[in-house]
Amino acid sequence: MNEPPAQISLEQWHHRYTSLRAAGFHEAPYGGPLERHFTAGDYRLAQLRFDNSAAALRLWNFLLTETERLFAAQRAGKKIIGTMKDLGTVPIMAYALPDTIAFYPDGTWWIPCIMRQSTRDLAIADSLGIDESFCPVRAMLGAFETHQHFPPPDLLICSVGATCDDFSAIAQRLASRGLAILWWEIPARRTPEPTEEAIALPGGFLAGGRQVDFVQAELQRVSAALAKTVGHEVTDARLAEGITAANRIRDMLRQLRNLVFTAPRCPLPALEMLIAEMLAIHYCSDRQQTQEVLGELLAEVLRRIAVSAGTLPADAVRVFWVNPVADLQAMNLLEECGGRLCGTEFMFCHALDPIPTDVAPMEALARMALADPMIGPSADRAKRIMHDVRQFGAEAVLISRIPGASHCALEGSAIRAIIQRESNVPVVEIEVPPLNEGVRASLRTRLEALVETVRRRRTS
Amino acid sequence: MICAGIDGGSRALKVVIFDVAAQKILASAVRDQHVDHNGLAEETFGALLREAGLQRSDIKRVIATGYARNLIKAADTTMTEITCHAVGVRFLCPQAMTVIEIGGQDSKLLRLDPPPASTVRDFAMNDRCAAGTGRFLEVVAARLDTTLSELGSLAERAASPAAISSTCVVFAETEIIGLLASGVAREDIVAGVQNAIATRLTAMAGSHLESPILFTGGVALIPGMREALERALANPVTLSPQPQITGALGAAILAGRSIK
Numbered sequence A: 001m002n003e004p005p006a007q008i009s010l011e012q013w014h015h016r017y018t019s020l021r022a023a024g025f026h027e028a029p030y031g032g033p034l035e036r037h038f039t040a041g042d043y044r045l046a047q048l049r050f051d052n053s054a055a056a057l058r059l060w061n062f063l064l065t066e067t068e069r070l071f072a073a074q075r076a077g078k079k080i081i082g083t084m085k086d087l088g089t090v091p092i093m094a095y096a097l098p099d100t101i102a103f104y105p106d107g108t109w110w111i112p113c114i115m116r117q118s119t120r121d122l123a124i125a126d127s128l129g130i131d132e133s134f135c136p137v138r139a140m141l142g143a144f145e146t147h148q149h150f151p152p153p154d155l156l157i158c159s160v161g162a163t164c165d166d167f168s169a170i171a172q173r174l175a176s177r178g179l180a181i182l183w184w185e186i187p188a189r190r191t192p193e194p195t196e197e198a199i200a201l202p203g204g205f206l207a208g209g210r211q212v213d214f215v216q217a218e219l220q221r222v223s224a225a226l227a228k229t230v231g232h233e234v235t236d237a238r239l240a241e242g243i244t245a246a247n248r249i250r251d252m253l254r255q256l257r258n259l260v261f262t263a264p265r266c267p268l269p270a271l272e273m274l275i276a277e278m279l280a281i282h283y284c285s286d287r288q289q290t291q292e293v294l295g296e297l298l299a300e301v302l303r304r305i306a307v308s309a310g311t312l313p314a315d316a317v318r319v320f321w322v323n324p325v326a327d328l329q330a331m332n333l334l335e336e337c338g339g340r341l342c343g344t345e346f347m348f349c350h351a352l353d354p355i356p357t358d359v360a361p362m363e364a365l366a367r368m369a370l371a372d373p374m375i376g377p378s379a380d381r382a383k384r385i386m387h388d389v390r391q392f393g394a395e396a397v398l399i400s401r402i403p404g405a406s407h408c409a410l411e412g413s414a415i416r417a418i419i420q421r422e423s424n425v426p427v428v429e430i431e432v433p434p435l436n437e438g439v440r441a442s443l444r445t446r447l448e449a450l451v452e453t454v455r456r457r458r459t460s
Numbered sequence B: 001m002i003c004a005g006i007d008g009g010s011r012a013l014k015v016v017i018f019d020v021a022a023q024k025i026l027a028s029a030v031r032d033q034h035v036d037h038n039g040l041a042e043e044t045f046g047a048l049l050r051e052a053g054l055q056r057s058d059i060k061r062v063i064a065t066g067y068a069r070n071l072i073k074a075a076d077t078t079m080t081e082i083t084c085h086a087v088g089v090r091f092l093c094p095q096a097m098t099v100i101e102i103g104g105q106d107s108k109l110l111r112l113d114p115p116p117a118s119t120v121r122d123f124a125m126n127d128r129c130a131a132g133t134g135r136f137l138e139v140v141a142a143r144l145d146t147t148l149s150e151l152g153s154l155a156e157r158a159a160s161p162a163a164i165s166s167t168c169v170v171f172a173e174t175e176i177i178g179l180l181a182s183g184v185a186r187e188d189i190v191a192g193v194q195n196a197i198a199t200r201l202t203a204m205a206g207s208h209l210e211s212p213i214l215f216t217g218g219v220a221l222i223p224g225m226r227e228a229l230e231r232a233l234a235n236p237v238t239l240s241p242q243p244q245i246t247g248a249l250g251a252a253i254l255a256g257r258s259i260k
Helices: A010-022 A035-039 A043-047 A054-063 A066-075 A090-094 A105-114 A121-127 A136-146 A165-176 A209-230 A236-262 A270-285 A287-306 A329-336 A361-370 A378-392 A411-422 A437-459 B037-052 B081-092 B134-143 B148-156 B169-181 B186-205 B225-233 B243-259
Strands: A079-084 A100-103 A155-161 A182-186 A198-200 A206-208 A317-322 A339-345 A396-401 A427-431 B002-008 B012-019 B024-032 B059-065 B098-102 B107-112 B120-125 B213-216 B237-239
Touching: A010 A035, A010 A043, A010 A054, A035 A043, A054 A270, A054 A287, A066 A079, A066 A100, A066 A270, A079 A090, A079 A105, A079 A209, A090 A100, A090 A209, A090 A236, A090 A270, A100 A270, A105 A136, A121 A136, A136 A165, A155 A165, A155 A209, A182 A209, A198 A209, A206 A209, A209 A361, A236 A270, A236 A287, A236 A339, A236 A361, A270 A287, A270 A329, A270 A339, A317 A378, A317 A437, A329 A339, A329 A437, A339 A378, A339 A437, A378 A411, A396 A411, A396 A437, A411 A427, A427 A437, A427 B120, A437 B081, A437 B120, B002 B037, B002 B081, B002 B243, B012 B037, B012 B243, B024 B037, B024 B243, B037 B059, B059 B081, B059 B243, B081 B098, B081 B107, B081 B120, B081 B213, B081 B243, B098 B186, B107 B186, B120 B186, B134 B148, B134 B169, B134 B186, B148 B186, B169 B186, B186 B225, B213 B225, B213 B243, B225 B237
Parallel strands: A079 A100, A079 A155, A155 A182, A317 A339, A317 A396, A396 A427, B002 B059, B098 B213, B213 B237
Antiparallel strands: A198 A206, B002 B012, B012 B024, B098 B107, B107 B120
C-alpha cells in the first residue's frame, strides 16, 4: 500500500485510489476518490499536484467535505457558529459547548482558489460593491447570499478593531445586508506602559495588563452570547477541556512542522503542509477528525523520515514562506523550481502555540487572541519569522502578497526590510493573485531566481 | 573556450559570444524581439557566428536567459535574468553592490554580495503593472508623437517636470492626456514620466541600498533616466558600459563557468 513518496496529478490519484482500495485501504466516512470533488465542481484541483499518501488523501477529503459536514451538523440539530477574523479563539469556546461546531465564513476565500469556481461568489461580491480591489475574503459575501457553502449560522461573530481595513469593509457590507453580527473588539497589541503589568503572551510577546483585561471582558461577552444561543454555559471546566483539546492539535502541528521543516529530505510537500496548518484555526468543522487526520500525516512523515524518503531532491533549497497564497499552484511551483518549504508564517502562527494552562481559561484565551500576528506590529512578526528561520535553517525567505489584501500590502516590505537588516538570508517578495494564470511565467522566474540565488551562494 | 549567452527579453533579443580564457566579448548583437522567439534567436546567433568567423561547433556551451529563455532551442540550459545580470554586472563593474535593471516589461533591483562574489543577495521585481518599465516610456512616446530615442533630449529641455502617477501605466496615460489638454509642455511630461519610473524603483528598493549603484537594461540607454534615478535614490548611479547586453553577457560567462 505504501508507495515511494511522490507528487501526482488528479488523474494519477484515480489509479492510486483504485490500488489503495484493492489493497484494503481503510477510509474515513468522508473518504472517496479525489476526483469526485473535481466532478462536483472543484475544477482547480486538476491543476495541482498532490502527495500520493493515503494520509494526504484523507487530508484533502477532510478539507473538501467541510460544506457537507456543516449542513449535516445543522440537520442533526447541532448549533452552527460562524466566527470571523479571530483566527482560532472563538472556535475553542464554541467547541467547549455540547452539540456545537464553529466555522469561518471568511474561509470562503478558498472557494475560488480550489472549490467550485463556477459558483458566482465573486460576481455577487462585485455586484455588492466589493470588487477585486478587496481581499479575496470578499467571496464570503457571495456565499452568504447563495447558502451553497455553509448553512446560515445560528450565531455570527466577528472581531473588529485591529483587523484589516478591507475585511472590516466586507464584514460591514454583510451587516448592511441584514445579517445580525455580534461584534467584539480586539485592540492593536501594544507595548505595556511603565505603570502597567506586563503580561506574557504565547509566542514570546508582551501585552499590557489592561489590554488583556479588556479582551477577556470582550470574550466574556462572546461567551454569554454563545451560552444564550446553545443553551449551555461556557464554564471554566468546559473551556479548560476545550483548551486541552486545542493544545493537543497544536502540539501535533508543531511536531509535524518540526519534522517536515528539519528533515534532510522533505517528507511532505508544501501544499499539504499549508492545508494541514490551516486546521489549527478551524478544525475543518470537526475537532476529533482533525486529530485523526493529523495523526495519520504524522505517522506517514515519521515513516518516510525513517527510510530517508521524500518527495523532493535532498538538495532542494530551504525556503521560509510568509503569508498564505490565494493560488495553491504557487506551493507546487516552489517545488517545481527546486525549493522546499522550511518554515511558514501564514499569519496565524499564534494558533500553533500552546494556549497557557496556568491561568484561568478565559484569560488564557485573551492572551492567545492578543498574540495574533495580525494585530501586532510588523516588527513582532519579523522577530518571530527570524526566530523560526534560524530554528528551521531556512536559506531564503519568500514573502507572498495577495492583491487587494490590505493587511499585507505594506507589511511585506516592512518585514523584508527587518530581515534584510538582521540577517544575510535572501528575502524576496512575490505577488500571487488568485485565479490568474497570466502571471505564472513571471512568478516562476522569481522562484527560479531565488533558488538559483541560494544555490550559487552555497558554492561561492 | 568560447561560450555564448542569449537573452530573450520581452522587447529585444541579445546575444553575446564570449572568449572564456581571454575573458573578452568577441561579438554581440541586439535585435528587436519577434513573435517567433526561437527563430529570431537562431537567426541572430547564426549571423553573429558568421560575423565572428566561428562555427556553431566552436561554441562549447550556450545559456539562455530572459523571459523567452525556455523557447530558445540553441541553449544547453537556462538561467534566470536575475542571476545573469548579477554576473554580467560584476564583469563590467567589479565594485557594484546594487543593480537597477529596467527592461521592456519589467524592472529589477538586485542587491549583490560584496566583490569578488558575483552572487545575488536578494532582489525585487515589479509586479503586474508596467509602470516602472520601458513599456511605460513606449506608451508615452506614442502618446506624445515622438520616439524613444528622442525622449531623452525632450526631458533635458524640461523646465518644470509634471507630477505623474507612478503606479499604473493606464492611469498615467490618462493623466498625460489631461496634462496635454491643460497645455503642459511635452518636455515636462517626459521628465515627469522619467521621475515616475524612478520613484517606482525607489519604492521597490526599500531602505537598504548600497553603493556603487549600476544602471543597466535597455532603458538605461535613454538620456535622462540615470539622472532621474539619482534624484529619486539620492545616490550616484553609474551607467553600465553596455547596458542592453548585460544579461546575455552574464549568461555567456556562466556558460563558461559551468564547463570548468
